[in-house]
Every structure is written in structure tokens, then in C-alpha cells.
Amino acid sequence: MSERGDEDVNGGPSPRVLILVLDSRSHKRDTRRAAGLAAYYLDEEGAEVDVVTAESRGWGQLDERARLHLLDKAEARHPLPWLERTIVSRVPRALVWPLKRLGRAGAVLDRAQTRASGIVHRRLFLPFYRHVRPLLLIRIARRHVDRAIDMAKVSRVIVIDDTSVPFAWRLARKHPGLTVTTRQVRTLEPEV
Template sequence: MTDEQIKGADPVVAAGVEKQLQGADVPTPQRIVVLSLIHRPPQRIVNYVQNILRRGDEAHVFVSRIEHWEEAELDPRPHLYPLDRPEEQLLVRRAERALVFRAPKAISNAAGRLADKRWGRPLRRPAELMSRAQPKASGAIHKRLFMPPYRAFRPQLLAKQFDTALSSIDFDTVDLVVASDVYTVTLAARLARLHPDVPVTTALEL
């Protein structure tokens, strides 16, 4: 029906036709949950979220570090959900810092204080060597011994750190969950178990 036909039709009929046309032109926005646990998200993931927003849909993004997503300056802005507590405050990370960095540094500092005493002169050379070697040794232990197994268990650890986010989203209204990187697969599996009616995918497609 053309605009002229609508204007010339019965007012009740014309109103009904216009309502139908308006409804056909305005699709219902989707609610899409995107999981992104790489600290600094790759541009392809940022672009995917931007495309969701530009299409008029809602983007709810689970993130490990909210500041990197805020730096992306997406417009309009997505809903961002950080970890319940920063990753650095997890027990395993705090224990690693204490054992690998703080304890050796404390020992090195104590040796340096002893070497400064008059009777501690024989310790000065070893204390200086220890002071120089300690940061490198701690860094090597962190990089080569701690991080490889931590990366393997990181998905399981972080999947349990989104209880606040999960309780703030009504998943009965969510249309899709997207696991955008390897670290989010465990979290996506958890959501699939909790909400079996919500589709879960790893494909960044609209």
C-alpha cells in the first residue's frame, strides 16, 4: 500500500497499516554476551564488539582488565563486566609474588645489611652479587617455571571469578554467548551448563 492509499483509506485501517510497517522496519535488538580474557584485546575482537553496537544490538563483555577496553573508546559503549577481583589478587598469584620475589629480595636485603657491619666485611662481595642476581633469577623463575603451568590453569581459575557479572545479567534475555579467545572456553562451557537454552559459539560472525 502506497502513502497515498494509506492516507485515503479508513483511519482505523490506515493506522493499522502504518503500525505494521513501522514494526517491520525496526528489528528487535539482540543481547550478545562476548567473553574476552586476553588482557589487551586484539583489534579483531574490538571490531566485532563495535559492529554489534553499530548494528543496534547490546554488547555485554566479560573482561579480565576493564581499563584496556575503556581505552578502546567504543561508541556507543558496551556493558563491561570485570573479574570479581583483579587477577593479581588471586591466591596463586599472591603466593607466587611472596615466594618468588618478596622472600628472595628480603633475604638479599638482609645480607646487605649484615655486610655493612664492621664484622660483616667478608660478606660484602657475596651480598653484592646476590643483590644483582636476585631480580634476574626471580624474573626467570616467574617466566620459565611459573607462567607456563599458570597459563594452562588460567581458564579454570578465571571462569570462577565472574559470579557478580553472572548475577547481574538475565540470561533468559540473552540471544548469544561468544567465546572470543582460548582463555574463555571454560567460562563459555560454564555458561552453557547454567543456561542450556542460550547458544554458545566461538565464531566472530554477525
């Protein structure tokens, strides 16, 4: 690599690899796999590595040379989770708050409101959100990747988790010459 870090010893541009791990909550080993692949491509292939994820925890083992693109804050700002927090938790809490001064009756009402909000969140919203979240993450990731990563320089996209597959499929359609794979092969050679 040159001093600038963007060319290899042959004078050509460094290859760039994009690793997608949008939802690593379901499998903690996904972060280890992505960190291992990133280390390999950085050390052995001299590639630049970008990792796109919606989970901010569990990335301590990722090499600091790899660029980590976190989507969790953008997901939290999305209207759907915000609206759920407002309707299920904030508004009922604001309605019960003045009644907490009533002593024992107010405390019982406060506990009942907290319990009811938790039940609605766990039993109604979370099952629905599990189905909607991949689509929401696709939209957020598409905007972020378009702004932060020059896809013309990316030579390979590696998909680690199932949630990332629809986004990778859209990247493959938008950039027909791009190698998009779920195979975690440790080489940049084109697949046959």
C-alpha cells in the same frame, strides 16, 4: 530505541550480546575483532553489548556504549599469583635486604637473588600458570558474570579466544536456550 535505552522500536526488549575475550594476550587482533563485533551489534542490531576480559590493555577502540567487564584485578588478588609473588620474590628480597649494607658483597647477593627469582618465575611458574590460568579465569568470570550480568536477557554469547571456550561451555550447559558460538557472524538471527 526509547529514552530508557532498553527497548527497541517494536516495543520489545533490546537483545543483549555477551562477548568473551578472557585472554587476548596471545592474539592482539582478538581485541580488534571484539571491538568490531561490539560496534556492529550496537549500531546495526540495537543490542546491548557486554565484553568480559581479563586484559585491561588494548580496549581503547571499544565503543563506550559497550560495557567492559575487567577480571584482571580479581585475578591478581587470587591466592595462586599472590603466593608465587610472596614465595619467589618478596620473602627472598626481605631476607637479602639487610645484607645490602655490606657493600659490594651485598650488591652481588641482591643481584643474584633478583636473577634467581626471575628465573624461577619465568621457567617454573609461568609454564605451570599457562595451564592453570584458563581454569582460574573460569571461576573468576563465573562469579563476576553471575553478579553483573542478567543471563536471562542475553540472547547470544560470542567466544573470541580459546581460553573462553570452557567458560562458554559452562554457560551453555547452565542456560540451555542460550546461543553460544565461536562463529563471529554479524547477525542475531538464530543459527540453523
